[in-house]
Amino acid sequence: MAKLEDQSQAPQKIDELIASIEDWRGERLSQMREWIKEAVPDVTETWKWMGSPVWEKDGIMIVGDAHKDKIKLTFNFGALYEDPHGLFNNGNGNQRRAIDVDESLDLNKEHFIELVRAAAAYNAEKKAAKKTAK
Template sequence: MIDNQSASQQINAILKMNRDWRGETLSRLRTFIQKADPAVIEEVKWKKPSKPEGVPVWSHDGIICYADTLKNAVRLTFPKGVQVQDPKKLFNTRLESNTVRAIDFHEGDTFNEAALKALILDAVRLNMSK
């Protein structure tokens, strides 16, 4: 049963469920997040009947970001996104929110690695400053 598995194993199972470009994108983002912050902790949260596998979450002294696979995108959401410095304007959705910001990655998208690493590290800095 998936609940008895480690968070890493559960995320591996989520990746296998998404056998198309979304799974590949999520896998690339996961690897990138782990490299950007080697102290990151992987978790799976928010299991519910409509999403029994849950949601991959990356934390360091609090949640940095979490990922959702949508029909036409992989969404990386930063719960404290409003406070995160985004000089390269990577955030492209949830812009109306008072707290979160997110990036939707679509099929064939590449990402600015330096800018994304800066977002991740700024989110870590925010968590550690509390």
């Protein structure tokens, strides 16, 4: 799947992706999507990089990918804000952190929502700092 030129179709493409995954990964990606939208109601869904759902608010927050044995949720600046409940289980670079969701991972909804809100807050602070610097 190619990058969408008209991002207004992104939610539909994400729906189609979820529907095409016929095992637990489709259900789990759908659940994570709903939690992201609950955490940040005005989040924008986009579709990038040959078929990845992306959630944005003042920039990219989270990229979702379905792999053979997991769902990977990569938080674009996850290394730069707190993860007080230790949800990140992948990534050790200077910027990104991820949650690899396998079939047995039992994520706490409130903790996940808190982390998504931290991502949105980080992006908002970064955007405000750019405006101030100008």
